[in-house]
Amino acid sequence: MKISREDVVRVAELAYLDLSEAELETYRAQIDEILEYIGKLNELDTANVEPMAQVLTSDQAADATLREDVVVPCDAVVDVLAQAPDADGSYFRVPKVIER
Amino acid sequence: MSTNWTIKTVTEAIAARKVSARELAGEYFRKIAARNGELNAYLTLSEERAYAQADRVDAMVAAGEMLPALAGVPIAIKDVLSTRGVRTTCGSKILENYVPPYDATAVKRLEAAGAVILGKTNCDEFAMGSSNENSAYGPVRNPEATDRVPGGSSGGSAAAVAADLAVVALGTDTGGSIRQPGAFCGVPAMMGSYGRVSRYGLIAFASSLDRIGPFGRNVADVAAVLKTIAGRDAQDSTSTEAPVEDYAAEVAKPVKGMKIGVPMECFGEGLDASVREKVNAGIGLMKKMGCEVQEITLPHADYAIATYYIIATAEASSNLARYDGVRYGLRVEGNSLIDMYRKTRGAGFGAEVKRRIVLGTYVLSAGYYDAYYLKGQKVRALIARDFKDAFLKVDAIVTPTSPVPAFKLGERTDDPLAMYLADIYTVTGSLAGIPGISVPCGKICGKLPVGLQIFGPAFGEVAVLRLANGFEKAGGAAL
Secondary structure (H helix, E strand, O other), rough: OOOOOOHHHHHHHHHOOOOHHHHHHHHHHHHHHHHHHHHHHHOOOOOOOOOOOOOOOOOHHHHHHOOOOOOOOOOHHHHHHHOOOEEEEEEEEOOOOOOO | OOOOOOOHHHHHHHHOOOOHHHHHHHHHHHHHHHHHHOOOOOEEEEEHHHHHHOOOOOOOHHHHOOOOOOOOEEEEEOEEOOOOOOOOOOOOOHHHOOOOOOHHHHHHHHOOOOOOOEEEOOOOOOOOOOOOOOOOOOOEEEEEEEEEOOOOHHHHHHHHHOOOOOEEEEEEEEEOOOOHHHHHOOOOOOOOOOEEEEEOOOOOOOOOOOOEEEEOOOOOHHHHHHHEOOOOOHHEEEEEEEEOHHHHHHOOOOOOOOEEEEEEHOOOOOHHHHHHHHHHHHHHHHOOOOOOEEEOOOHHHHHHHHHHHHHHHHHHHHHHOOOOOOOOOOOOOOOOHHHHHHHHHHHHHHHHHHHHHHHHHHOOOOOOOHHHHHHHHHHHHHHHHHHHHHHOOEEEEEEOOOOOOOOEOOOOOOOHHHHHHHHHOOOOHHHHOOOEEEEEEEEEOOOOEEEEEEOOOOOHHHHHHHHHHHHHOHHHHOO
16 A cells, blocks of 8 residues: 555645545545556666756746846736635735734 | 638638628527537637627728738637636636636737637636546537547537537647547647747646647648747746747648658557557558658657656646635635635535645655655656657657547546546657647547647647648548
């Protein structure tokens, strides 16, 4: 077994994701099978391989050099806050964070 | 009025005043009203926006102005691309009522070229899936066989074009999500090179893999849409300065003498016999067209799915952290901020998305990062190198798009790994960042479409489009 129930609980906690008891067990079994399959990568010796952290090579990337930091108008506050579940003036409201 | 419009027939008819852009938009909304109940290809229609744009085109015609390349062309947009003022759900309950305050660059460029946006198409939730069955708004049905899936994740866009509920459409491709539904629904479908098309306004799934690309009913239409959306955009730092060729002119050039590589790894175990037969016939046709076909090898192709499901899920777990019930979308109240996050995400995401968040968080977590994520990035480098080596010898690489034709609805939903393996031939090119297209290559028993996939080297869109166009003109779809 590659992944335990405790692992799934821990990972769901890291991802702030509520999972039901049934989901925990289903995902554990399915992810276990997927990790088993992924294990085939260990057949390859990659000790001397550089990881591919970027898709574009440096000559392809447009932002090989930094751009100028220019201030441009961005009059989006009203439109953006209109999508918030709970907005107050120019703020997003969230449940209380600081305990007294 | 004629059915099965193409960009050429639409723009000619509008310029000649045989039809107005408004009439054409109306014709498409009537077709959608008649057929969408069955197919579920569209989630939201943007009639107001479409008619306003059609009227602008008609005014240009009336004024005798020079018309842009896509003047009056009705287009469908996958529901992961932001459209100002038009609901954008990503196929998810968590964004059920989300209305973006801005347009994706690709959408903006299409409208600037005169295209008329009909609406937003159904897809797997956050583009995660290969059958469109992961949409929170129900599956799409394949217009060629309505008991079967249209492929995914851009199933709605593929079905809309195949059923003539749009002339062309935009989809997105992370591991095969344009090409595989293109194959299943029998329409040409392309992703350009990584960096070819700006992704500003594309709601992110896996940022090192996501690409935007077109569906059309012929390769020329795919080329015309790609040309419109391609090129550097200051809003997306991963869009490149690489010059955008005149694809329309380039596709028509001859393919005689073109060197084509056929990777033996893509014709092994797991390939459906009927698909193999059609794709072999397609390769035979390319020989008749004067192409030089040779066997090549992609030694690490067999590791692509394993690599992909590490990298894509890791990036997804990070990208989807933004759905927290604060700035947009669903909020489920909780007794603390963290509790609100947990409840919102637990209730708002569907099963496949949650599965991938858990897997992606796991492969990035302390103690597992080196074993999974770093290993995946290293094998990704090997896969990319395989293609680089192959393109020293050949101009294009040909494979089946999918190992199987469209499968039945519900057939694979209980087995995520079996579903993932449907992308076995498409993910290689996704990981390598190269351009790829799926073109129709006959139908099994005259019914189920088969797709043939063509890869080119990075920024070698011209080779891909030219071979696809030559194949189509030589009768590839009727094999």
